[in-house]
Amino acid sequence: MIDRINKVSSQSVKKATGKNWDQWIAFLDQKGARHLMHKEIVQMSSIGNHIQNPWWQQTVTVGYELSRGTRKIGETATAGFEIGVQKTFPIPINLAWELITSARGVGVWLGDVPAISFEEGYLYQTAKGLKGKIRSVKPGEKIRLTMQYPGRAVSSTL
Secondary structure (H helix, E strand, O other): OOOOOEEEEHHHHHHHHHHOOHHHHHHHHHHHHHHHHHHHHHHHHHHHHOOOOHHHHHHHHHHHHHOOOOOOEEOOOOOOOOOOOOOOOOOOOHHHHHHHHHHHHHHHHHOOOOOOOOOOOEEEEEOOOOOOEEEEEEEEOOOEEEOOOOOOOOOOEO
């Protein structure tokens, strides 16, 4: 019996979706998921009201792909491998948000940016040529943006 895939317990999967890891793997195998692309497996997990929550659709699909060896830990469906880093600081979220969005804070994590607007679609470029696009913003919670260093062909997501 599978107890955990990618740090998600079988008990948590069952509580959220009604099936544990063994049941999901058997179900998806029976439906031919081994031969499907990631998006098709996600869609399969949502058809017939199997899983309503998009986060759990992705979690079950990635867990299935990991269990079948069609994906490695850290690998994304389209962009290669990703690394996640998280750090918790002992300050209130509003102070953290003010810091990272202030001119001083932006200077620390991006460099010298003449001006930046934290709104979706905003294009920026630093004095040293780092450029990118604000992809999404949830004020007080999250900023997602691309960063492309001069001379690099591809960007990274931060």
